[in-house]
Every structure is written in structure tokens, then in C-alpha cells.
Amino acid sequence: MVVRPMSSFVESVGQIIYAVNAGGDVHTDVNGIKYESDPLAGRIGIASDYGKRLLIGRVPPNDHILYQTERYHTNTFGYDIPIAGDGDYVLVLKFCEVYFESPDQKVFDVVLNSEHTIVTDLDIFAKVDKGVAHDEYIPFQINQGKLFVVGEESDIAGGKLRLEFIKGYKDNPKINAFYLMKGTIDDVPKLPSLVNTESQVDDSSPTLDDEEEDENTQRPRIVPKYVDPYESEESSIMLPVFIVVGAFIPVLFCLCKL
Template sequence: MIILFFISLITFANSLSLKSVLMAIDCGGQESFNSKEGFLYQEDQHFSGDSRVSDYTYNDVVYDGIAYTFTPKVYFTERHGSSFDYSLPINKNGQYTIILQFVELYFENEGERQFDIFIGTKRIIQNLSIIDNKHQKGSAKEVFIYIEIKEDKVFHNDEECTKGFINGKLKIGFRKGAADLPKVDGIVIVKGHNAGEEEKKHLIDNWEQMLEENRKKEAELQRAELEAQNMIVPDSVEPEEGEGLISFLLSPIGIGIIIFGMVVFGLLIFTGENEDDKKRKKNKSK
């Protein structure tokens, strides 16, 4: 089976390589899986607080397809609630990027869901709406948060996030804002601050074109696989002399013609033998 890598995401995939991704959580998901970029999403874990899981696997919007992502599975499930946290283990000091992944599958309009995001006790984002001028219902949205961990403290924009890093764990909080409940579909922690935010913006701005290019590439790869398995003959390859006749005779039509010919030949022999018997009997009667 061919693993389909989408060429339009080469730069983004390099940014989110196996080496740079420290951890990825499929929020609400019950099993691990590999993303198209090549890193592993772990099943939901490290959460606490007042929350529950929703599974949208068979939702009509999911069936039609999640926009702005080539790893839609992470958006099939979510964790939501009035107030909950993720405490993610990070063992080393350094710069990191938190990528929070969202999709709105319930509300239709911007602002119908608004919530706050915290690191420790510091509010990083206030009244986030998943739906905005570029993201509609069913569009994957990623929020990039750049932090630095040093001396057992976490900093955002050079300001300390109090209680944001305790006992080697980074604490990310989701709290009620101006409307409804907070939710999250996926969390990815990336080493460094080169996590592909600009590439993601480019993907959103050119989504339809990239989608069409990748459909064509997928069709080409599938055809190449069939050719490699000798299931179809490439257009550019001419059959060798005699190969066409053999292929025809071995086809269902060819086999049918052979069987029909054998039946006719047998009938002719049988008819001829009956005529000879009649003649012998006639001669004896004389």
C-alpha cells in the first residue's frame, strides 16, 4: 500500500518532523495514530478538571471533509467542559511552540463559542472564537503559542506564567469566556519556534488549489502502484509480438471463443459419426 504524502506540505512537514515534535495528543481520542506529517498522535491523556468527550466521527460535516488539514482524524473527537487543564511532561529547558488544534462542528457563526486559554494562572488568549473570517464551520484552526522554559519556570512574551510549569509539567488551561464552553481537538508541542505557522497560513490561503494538486498526485501514485503490480499496462509500453494474441486468448472473451469452437467441433464429429453409421446400416440392409 502506498503511503500518500502530499507534496504541497513539504515545508510544513519538515517543520513538524519526528525530531521536532515532542508530544502530540488527540484530545478525546481513544487510540494513537500517525499524522500525514509523520509524527505520532497519542490517545487522550494528561487532562484534569470538569470536562467530557464528544465524538463527531459520523457527523455530516466530518463526512463532507475537514478543511485546512490533511490529518482530519484528530478533529473527529474533542474534549470540552467548563474548566479543564492539560499537564504535559517536558523534561528540558528551552524554547517550545504549543499548537492548539480546533474545529467548530456545532455552532454556525463567529462568537457563538468564546473561551479563554491559560498557561498556569496567566491568560494567554481571551474570548477565542474558532469561527472567524478565515475559518468557518468544519475548518481546522491552529493557534500557535510560543514559550520558553528555563529554571523551572515558563515564559510567554518574556513574562512569567505563574504556576505554568510545576514538577516538570507544562499546564495549559481552558476556561469559559463570553459564550458557551471551551473545547480542544488536539495539542502538539514542538521544540523551538519554527513550527510552521507561516506555512499553515499559506495552506489556508491556497487550500482549494493545493487540494486539487494533491488529488491529481494521489491519482498518479495510485496508477503507479497498479502498474507496479502489473494490474494495468502503461500507455507508453507496446506489447511484444505475440503477446497481444496470448493475452486475448487468456481473456474471458478468448476463453469463451475457444470453448465455443470446441463444442462446435465436437458436434461436427458427432454428426459425422452418425452419418457414417446410417450409411453402414443402409448398405447392410441391401
């Protein structure tokens, strides 16, 4: 998988209210978004950098770290996110499957403000496979102390929203990184689509399958001459008969002269 040049990822970004590199340290990404170190460090859940064994697809090398570190927990856990008054917001959740080799292993929900399920049955591997970045974009509005999201509304208490990762019937819930931005979905830097990413693979070096196909199409196939086994068997039987007959003819000729 080939990643686009880093410069092509830089886009205009709305006002960043809060950004966290879960399970990791401070980091500034290629779009200029500054992520804090994980505020849950040493308090809740488990921080992991197991993903550092992988190169992450769909993102430039500078931002692999956002998807290589993570926080997970054996139970439901979450973060308190500050807001900045009324307006349009987008919550961007960053995920990457770095451990499992098949789908239906890690599946969980994400809930906002303790009431609204904003991501249902998230199976990262099923979405994008292992070692590939996956972002969820959640637009919502805040107006006069109320949250409006996924067609629902609820009251906001204490000027903060609760973001929770729900332990379900599969493996532990997790998050790699997230940020809250004031603006609309058009202001969010998006990951390149999987189709576009795959189309950038360099086709100049043929794969083994390509080489095999070229051999099949360019080289005439040599078909070995068919040999009848019975034919060779009959020939081996008749050969002694011919020898005996050939030897007997001169003898017969001499007898006739006598």
C-alpha cells in the first residue's frame, strides 16, 4: 500500500477544541493539529504501543504514531471533552486494528454524553483490515445547553461531553486518538479512500501472478507428443516373431533345393 506524499494531506482545519493521542505522548500531525498526551495515563485502562510493529496504511509516516499507540480497557471507559459554546462541531475518532488477524474479534460501541450511541458495533478489521487507519466522523450541534446528535438531543452538564467506549460481548474497547473540532464536516481533514489508496500502488514491478500470466500469454505452450503405451507393448512382442521368421526363410529355401 502506497501512501500519498505528506504535503497532500495538509488541509484547512476548523477550530480544534481538544485533541488526545490515546496511550501516547504529545504529537502535532501534518495538518497542524496538536494532540495532548493521554490524560488517563496511570488512571484508567491500559496504554499500549503494540502497533509500533506495523506501518500504518492511509496516513503519512509522521502520523503513524497516532494509530500505533492506543488505550483499551477490560470494561467501559471514557474521556470528558470540553466544549466552546454553541455551534457546529465534529468529533473525529481514530482507530487502527493492530492485533487481530480476522473480523468479529474486537467489536464495540461508542457513546456520547452518556445517552447517544454514535458508533454501533465497530469492527475495525472488518472495516479496513489490520494495520490500516480508520476514522469515524461525528457531526453534532450545541445550542443553549443542549446537544443535538444522530437525530437525538440531551442536556449538557458542566460544560463537558462524556465520550465512552463500551465493553460489549467481544474483546476490549479501544481508541487510538481523537479530537473535537468546532466547524462542519467540510472542515475536517479526511483520510484518503481505500480505493484511491490502492490505486496508487506502483504497477511497474509485476507481481508473481503477473509474471505467471505473462508467461501464459506470451510463450506458446509446448504439448508433449502423446505416446500410446499399447503401441510400444505390441512392438516389443512382435519384434522376436519377425526375427524368427527371418531366420527360418533361408533354412526353408535350402530344404527345398534338396
